[in-house]
Amino acid sequence: MRHLRPSVDVQITTAMDPFSIAAGVVGIAAPTLHCVQVLLEDLQNIADAPNAVKALTNDLQSVDLALVSVQAVTDSQWKLLGDAVTAQSKAAITCCKTSCERFKTSLDRWTRHSTDGTLSWRDRATLGVFRQGHIKSVSEQLQNCNITLTSVASIATLHISLQQTQTAEEIKTMISTKETTVNDAIAATNDLSAEISAQLETLTLAEPDEGETDADQTATTKQVAMEKKALAESRKVLEGLLSVIQTAAANAQACQGPTVTFGSYNQGQQVGVNSGTISATFGGRG
Known part of the structure; x- marks a missing residue:
């Protein structure tokens, strides 16, 4: 369509330390966000777009929000996620x-016969019938x-x-909920991936055709x-996140230490064997 803007290679600079972990991710997230927003605007400008195209705008809006959430991840948080997850996240965004x-x-190319946001009959047929597989992918x-990006954030x-x-x-x-979510995504x-192959x-x-x-x-x-390539990159990210969750769970358990719980009478003195830090609560008679 004549109103659509041509593709451009956008270079976006940030004031972030170029040697920081977060800078590397933001370096690709920012231009990706721009591409998403340009494509979203182009699709929204097609007033009589087929349903498949309209549905695609919802997907783009979701990715827009996910990219913004990833940009909000701090350098210290990326360090906790680790180099592997950081690199894999960059690959997925790319x-x-x-x-x-x-x-x-x-x-x-598909809308080259249309003008002013209105699809010609030929372009409508192209988008509505012949390009369904491409749009679905x-x-x-x-x-x-x-x-994937929402999970990272x-x-x-x-x-x-x-x-x-x-x-x-x-x-x-909390740990169980996070593990379930990531395992379901994997x-x-x-x-x-099997279907796409x-x-x-x-x-x-x-x-x-x-x-x-x-x-x-x-x-x-x-x-x-x-x-197919993107799914492989996403799987690597999700598997890395699962490892991060398991490590965080082990660290949390080690820091918290065992807890001594008193019986239903909530009084007196009870003695057990313990090799770590004890957290005990004493109470009066019920």
């Missing part, structure tokens, strides 16, 4: 940026990116949350391949 840039290029990748604050938690039971519940990523094999062997050019089929195949 995949998202590349996919958005490629999709914008395809979108410009981008949507899945954005959804996975959102889950959530686990980044885990250590502080554990320090503020008062009881062993609260710590246990399982979903594995399932989708099969789809990619089919696309590689298939002939272009009627009304589809070789260039369009190549673009779709490249997008699905990018989705």
Whole structure:
């Protein structure tokens, strides 16, 4: 469409220490956020967009929020997450940026017959029928990116949350909840990866559909391949986060030490054998 802006290679500078851990992530997160916002604006400017395209705007908005939350992670929190998770997060964000840039290029080509935010009948058919597989792949990748980056931001604050938690039971519940969330995300990523691998094999062997050019089929195949790569990067991030959770749990348990609990009479003196720090509470008669 004529109103759509061309793709640009954006360089965004920050005042952050270039040698800090966070600077490396922000260095890719900022231009990725810009790409997401440009693509989102382009899609929103299509007044009569097909439902699949409208749904894609929701995915972009979610990734926008996730990227902002990742940018808020402090340098000290990245250090707690570790070098591996930091590097893997950068790789996952890079995949998202590349996919958005490629999709914008395809979108410009698919809507070249339209003007002023209104799709021509030819472009409407292109988006509504022939490009469903491409759009679906981008949507899945954005959804996975959102889950991954939201998990990174959530686990980044885990250590502080554990320090503020008062009881062993609260710590246990918090750790269990985080582990379940990340494990569920890993399982979903594995399932989708298997599905995408099969789809990619089919696309590689298939002939272009009627009304589809070789260039369009190549673009779709490249997008699905990018989705497969992005899923692999996300799985690495999530597995790294699971390790961070387990380490945080062990540290919290070691710092808290055992607790002595008195019986139902809540009085008198009880003696046990203990090799660590004791936290005891004495009370009067009930």
